[in-house]
Amino acid sequence: MATATATNPNGTNASAKSAKVPMVAQPLSNEPAEIASNINYHVHYSPHFSPFKFEPEQAFFATAESVRDRLVQHWDETYLHYHKVDPKQTYYLSMEYLQGRTLTNAIGNLNVQNAYADALNKLGHELEEITEQEKDAALGNGGLGRLASCFLDSMATLNLPAWGYGLRYKYGLFKQKITKEGQEEVAEDWLEKFSPWEVVRHDLVFPVRFFGQVEVNPNGSRKWVGGEVVQALAYDVPIPGYKTKNTNSLRLWEAKASAQDFDLFQFNDGQYESAAQLHSRAQQICAVLYPGDATESGKILRLKQQFFLCSASLQDIILRFKQRKSGKGSWQWSEFPNKVAVQLNDTHPTLAVPELMRLLMDEEGLGWDEAWDVTTRTVAYTNHTVLPEALEKWSQTIMWKLLPRHMEIIQEIDKRFIDMVRATRSDLESKISSMRILDDNPQKPVVRMANLCVVAAHKVNGVAQLHSDILKAELFADYVSIWPNKLQNKTNGITPRRWLRFCNPELSNIITKWLKTDQWITNLDLLVGLRQFADNADLQAEWASAKMANKKRLAQYIQRVTGVSIDPNSLFDIQVKRIHEYKRQLLNILGAIYRYKKLKEMSPEERKNTTPRTIMIGGKAFATYTNAKRIVKLVNDVGDVVNSDPEVNSYLKVVFVPNYNVSVAEVLIPGSELSQHISTAGMEASGTSNMKFSLNGCLIIGTLDGANVEIREEIGDENFFLFGATADQVPGLRKEREDGLFKPDPRFEEAKKFIRSGAFGSYDYNPLLDSLEGNSGYGRGDYFLVGYDFPSYMDAQERADKAYKDRKKWLKSSILSTAGSGKFSSDRTISQYAKEIWNIEECRVP
Numbered sequence: 001m002a003t004a005t006a007t008n009p010n011g012t013n014a015s016a017k018s019a020k021v022p023m024v025a026q027p028l029s030n031e032p033a034e035i036a037s038n039i040n041y042h043v044h045y046s047p048h049f050s051p052f053k054f055e056p057e058q059a060f061f062a063t064a065e066s067v068r069d070r071l072v073q074h075w076d077e078t079y080l081h082y083h084k085v086d087p088k089q090t091y092y093l094s095m096e097y098l099q100g101r102t103l104t105n106a107i108g109n110l111n112v113q114n115a116y117a118d119a120l121n122k123l124g125h126e127l128e129e130i131t132e133q134e135k136d137a138a139l140g141n142g143g144l145g146r147l148a149s150c151f152l153d154s155m156a157t158l159n160l161p162a163w164g165y166g167l168r169y170k171y172g173l174f175k176q177k178i179t180k181e182g183q184e185e186v187a188e189d190w191l192e193k194f195s196p197w198e199v200v201r202h203d204l205v206f207p208v209r210f211f212g213q214v215e216v217n218p219n220g221s222r223k224w225v226g227g228e229v230v231q232a233l234a235y236d237v238p239i240p241g242y243k244t245k246n247t248n249s250l251r252l253w254e255a256k257a258s259a260q261d262f263d264l265f266q267f268n269d270g271q272y273e274s275a276a277q278l279h280s281r282a283q284q285i286c287a288v289l290y291p292g293d294a295t296e297s298g299k300i301l302r303l304k305q306q307f308f309l310c311s312a313s314l315q316d317i318i319l320r321f322k323q324r325k326s327g328k329g330s331w332q333w334s335e336f337p338n339k340v341a342v343q344l345n346d347t348h349p350t351l352a353v354p355e356l357m358r359l360l361m362d363e364e365g366l367g368w369d370e371a372w373d374v375t376t377r378t379v380a381y382t383n384h385t386v387l388p389e390a391l392e393k394w395s396q397t398i399m400w401k402l403l404p405r406h407m408e409i410i411q412e413i414d415k416r417f418i419d420m421v422r423a424t425r426s427d428l429e430s431k432i433s434s435m436r437i438l439d440d441n442p443q444k445p446v447v448r449m450a451n452l453c454v455v456a457a458h459k460v461n462g463v464a465q466l467h468s469d470i471l472k473a474e475l476f477a478d479y480v481s482i483w484p485n486k487l488q489n490k491t492n493g494i495t496p497r498r499w500l501r502f503c504n505p506e507l508s509n510i511i512t513k514w515l516k517t518d519q520w521i522t523n524l525d526l527l528v529g530l531r532q533f534a535d536n537a538d539l540q541a542e543w544a545s546a547k548m549a550n551k552k553r554l555a556q557y558i559q560r561v562t563g564v565s566i567d568p569n570s571l572f573d574i575q576v577k578r579i580h581e582y583k584r585q586l587l588n589i590l591g592a593i594y595r596y597k598k599l600k601e602m603s604p605e606e607r608k609n610t611t612p613r614t615i616m617i618g619g620k621a622f623a624t625y626t627n628a629k630r631i632v633k634l635v636n637d638v639g640d641v642v643n644s645d646p647e648v649n650s651y652l653k654v655v656f657v658p659n660y661n662v663s664v665a666e667v668l669i670p671g672s673e674l675s676q677h678i679s680t681a682g683m684e685a686s687g688t689s690n691m692k693f694s695l696n697g698c699l700i701i702g703t704l705d706g707a708n709v710e711i712r713e714e715i716g717d718e719n720f721f722l723f724g725a726t727a728d729q730v731p732g733l734r735k736e737r738e739d740g741l742f743k744p745d746p747r748f749e750e751a752k753k754f755i756r757s758g759a760f761g762s763y764d765y766n767p768l769l770d771s772l773e774g775n776s777g778y779g780r781g782d783y784f785l786v787g788y789d790f791p792s793y794m795d796a797q798e799r800a801d802k803a804y805k806d807r808k809k810w811l812k813s814s815i816l817s818t819a820g821s822g823k824f825s826s827d828r829t830i831s832q833y834a835k836e837i838w839n840i841e842e843c844r845v846p
């Protein structure tokens with residue numbers, strides 16, 4: 001028999017070892033030997049590669065398939081149980097999910113890590129190496145997408161009957177390459193081989209129409225006809241809860257055209273492109289996450305994606321409502337909101353509102369009032385931003401073209417809203433034009449999606465207390481005066497499974513040991529129990545050694561991906577998030593530049609008194625966001641100079657971490673000691689990485705913005721390096737700047753001048769630096785207050801340097817950071833949504 005050999009780092013021959021393990025399907029066994037047999041069964045009977053190959057890649061796919069076996073069992077039981085009990089269910093509609101890898105999380109939630117590690121050993125492999133084979137599922141841009149994924153984990157863990165709906169993009173978020181020019185985007189095909197986690201449901205296909213026209217029937221009813229129709233096909237991904245049978249679904253839609261749409265005659269006539277026109281148009285829909293929308297065709301494509309998600313999901317939801325056991329063909333539509341909650345993750349799925357109205361009226365025959373009552377009692381909306389440029393507005397012209405019936409419905413919602421305000425609130429007359437859904441500005445008529453959401457949703461929420469307060473006081477203030485109870489806060493959270501238990505097993509074991517229970521994994525408030533030991537020398541020693549192990553692992557990673565060697569004894573200072581001017585990576589790097597300059601000016605003796613630091617910055621810039629890309633380039637250029645400067649490079653390193661994603665975060669966060677959350681106050685809705693860092697015992701340097709405010713409240717202000725203007729000062733400070741009253745700190749001027757001197761190469765940084773100059777004008781006048789906050793930022797950094805020297809005190813703060821992070825579990829967030837918005841309850845699979 002020809003046997004391909006695979007040699008793992010231990011030098012064992014995996015193929016030879018696996019040849020001794022029988023190939024038997026034993027999907028549910030917990031015995032390592034039987035799990036090994038089951039993996040081997042998949043290697044041979046679910047083949048995806050040439051026979052007899054058993055390298056880590058093959059081992060990963062076979063392992064994943066064997067894990068999927070047991071997930072399928074739980075999944076089917078969950079489906080049946082929900083069908084039997086028929087509880088109210090939540091459907092979370094999101095254009096984005098940042099799932100990351102699944103294997104570690106799945107075997108962790110199923111509590112079979114050790115059994116799988118042993119099984120893989122029997123097959124000549126190491127679990128850690130196998131998990132590294134998996135590609136991240138990156139169907140999202142950043143915080144909003146990752147939040148959706150944390151929510152799915154919590155919904156399943158809390159045994160809630162709740163599903164996710166999204167799109168199955170072929171190319172998720174781009175891969176970031178760093179070249180001499182700076183960031184380069186490369187398409188990442190996460191499905192290139194295939195995803196072992198998804199299951200295609202060939203029986204779940206729904207037609208989705210675009211373009212066409214509205215036909216009026218003799219009885220006055222209206223129907224959307226013509227245009228192009230593509231099919232939405234369901235791919236389900238199992239979402240296992242932690243140590244529970246409940247396994248929910250993430251349903252991702254894929255767009256397809258049918259065989260009838262293929263023009264065989266044209267094809268045989270050599271007209272290949274036009275023969276398959278609809279097929280290629282269908283393929284475009286799920287081709288990429290967030291297609292560029294600078295052009296009209298890009299805008300239409302993005303709108304198509306949004307509608308595709310909404311229409312397919314709602315048709316599915318309605319079908320399931322009708323198929324309920326208790327429905328028996330005589331369902332009452334007024335019951336729909338008692339069985340269905342639809343949550344809109346930002347405005348991207350807003351079209352769910354007119355689509356539900358259309359389906360109820362035009363397909364199911366309901367009248368306007370009844371359909372509106374059902375829709376508004378069903379739908380709720382989460383806002384994730386106050387940045388005006390990020391509030392979605394769609395051109396009415398494009399909307400009429402693509403979705404004519406929906407525009408009629410939106411017009412009617414708008415009209416009725418105005419009538420209601422006029423009839424009940426004459427005092428708001430002057431506000432109507434800004435509260436309306438349609439902005440009829442003849443230059444550029446648009447639909448304001450956030451306004452449509454607020455009018456149609458029964459609940460609207462912000463994602464941190466400060467953010468929700470700003471929504472109530474500013475963006476949505478006028479609506480609050482009409483519907484005082486509609487606006488809520490739901491402070492974001494993160495799943496403690498992925499973000500502590502699985503990414504940081506060293507620290508998790510210490511926590512479990514000291515708390516004498518591992519219940520904290522599902523009841524994160526128990527972490528407060530660590531407070532009483534914060535000064536304990538034994539705990540501190542264990543804590544420090546876990547941190548050191550994680551720092552060493554991180555240093556190895558940095559060496560591997562950048563070639564830069566960093567010192568695990570230096571202070572590891574990390575800022576990782578999307579690159580955006582409001583997040584102020586520029587403030588960070590200007591601070592680093594100033595630090596470098598001062599180090600250069602010091603004598604060797606003086607340098608010895610400083611706190612050695614490794615500053616790591618990572619994140620992706622939107623492909624078309626020029627200033628963000630210049631920041632990426634600057635960080636890389638500064639790193640090149642600083643890291644190769646023998647005078648100072650044992651006191652300072654600056655590293656740009658390429659291609660930041662969920663898996664990279666899982667290595668960075670456990671090894672962090674200080675992390676930067678330094679947005680201009682009032683601009684970051686919440687932030688969620690701040691919670692991940694804090695949970696892993698990392699101290700925060702930050703502004704009073706987003707969830708930082710609540711984190712600081714929980715962990716204690718003495719454990720937080722606070723600086724900067726507050727949200728309510730910001731408008732006044734901008735005004736002062738416009739009036740020419742701003743006096744820059746000399747340290748700030750010195751840092752900028754140093755860049756302009758060419759110290760970091762010949763790239764032209766003037767356009768970037770000019771954004772910090774002047775008092776007004778587009779892209780000028782330091783809108784994000786980098787200059788204003790610079791001195792207090794530098795002072796806070798100095799406090800951090802000092803604090804790091806007092807080891808005991810630092811460790812105590814680190815322990816207290818973890819101890820105070822209980823509030824930021826997404827289990828808490830989701831319980832609040834379940835109770836205060838969705839009105840759903842646990843439905844545990846026995």
Ligand code: F58
Binds near residue numbers: 145385
């Ligand atoms: C983020 N929004 C917020 N949007 O910025 C962050 O403060 C918050 O913690 C997080 O949501 C979760 O609530 C966000 O990530 C996007 O990625 C948009 C997606 C669509 C294109 C524009 C960016």
